[in-house]
Amino acid sequence: MTELFSADQIKHRFEQLPNWQQDAYLKFSNMIADDGNTYPCVPGRIGFLSGHLRFGFAHDPRSQEAARDIAHLLGQYGRISRDTGQYASLVIICDTPKELLEHTSVEQYQSLFWELLSRITAQDVSPWPEHISTEPNDSTWEFCFDGEPYFCFCATPAHKLRASRHFPYFMLAFQPRWVFESINDSTPLGRKMKTLIRKRLTDYDAVPAHPSLKWYGQEGNLEWKQYFLSDDEQTPSKCPFMRMKQAMHRWTK
Template sequence: MEVAVLDKKWIEEHFETLPIWQQSAYTDFAAMVADEANTFPCIPARKGFLSNELRYSFIGDPREEQSIKTLALCLKEYDKCAQTFGKYTTHTIFFKTPTDMHKNFDVEDYRNLFWSVLDNLTKFDDIDWPKEIPTDPAHHEWEFCFNGQPYFVSCATPAHKLRKSRNFSTLLLAFQPRWIFEEMNDTTVFGRKLKKLIRQRINEYDAIPAHTDLKWYGQEGSYEWKQYFLSDDNSSPSKCPFLSMQHSLLFPQNKEL
């Protein structure tokens, strides 16, 4: 089990030693967030990439228990030094996404897989849920927590087409520590300007308007879990899968070919 939390400098210096799928994933990510035209909507992600504040882990097939164990160890390793990486840091997870998933998984399959990853991840959490974070996703201050750290977790998949900002060549999860939003929120001038600019970029980047679920953390009517995995249309699930799944943590089987 290889536990590796890597930075941009290390990956680029050792690029030729990486497996092909990892080379492709990193190349695709770099091309997306640091495109020459500077169109990628998530400005903090672009800044974090260019300043080498992002960290990366390559994980195996997300349907396998070993992969979730590795993810848990990588998150714990990241958390040890995360606050030294910079104010735009995010732990970016590239999952190996086999051909059968590319061929057969639609957006809803990836949604179910995403929540199964988070649910199964909790099996390897040794630290109690933070007391200040509600355990009910229906609460507007709920956030996914691991190793005592609240995270905003966003997901991108190969199946997203219209919502280009949530499309990626592999299953990708981005774990953003809650503390990075201390200056990026609705109570600061910087945060309000940033939100307006990001929303404008999303509307230009995607083939459909920004999802109505995208709101500030802690606001009434804002639910973090809805923002983690956005539909490829304007639909929105009515109930968070996290509560219903956490008592039956089964690893999903490969979808029938």
């Protein structure tokens, strides 16, 4: 069964990790803690440098094993996330075979992401939190697992123009909703952070910030639109999560 790691635990056991996991972690640390301090997600950078992030590795994201890996990691993480620090986040890097690297477009990764999220949900035996809408087109909807709401982020090897969503491996990050209690549009820190992140995105990406980037609960905001951003400004007209979840339900009847 896949394990949950802190950065210190990875460093301590680094030589025991498979080669691809060593490579993936080094690439992640070099990206988020680059010497030029250019990475746009300031909370993510602070979280990494402060030891608040937790890490996990999963199988090929096309496989059912990946869904089980990630469900297991989320179950572990939900029980300890509040003890990891103010800028908590769970980073999961998937084994990404050469075939997937060389023959998968951003659009295909987008479909894979939503399919994987639906398969992860199928592993969840806990009831949906009462205070979170079950309808993705409601501004209070958020992906939930084991009773915990998360903001979900996906990066892929195919992203080029939107460098902030590029990573050499298929990668997911789950940020607990409670992290945003002090970082949102109603707090001075949140407004300052938003301005800084937008400026960094302008410098980091070759395209303007995606119009879907807004705060949770903000009027007109739909969280699912931010989970996977394409290289352009396109967004699916309907949330793929519910469509795939309903399809999976029909298949298993």
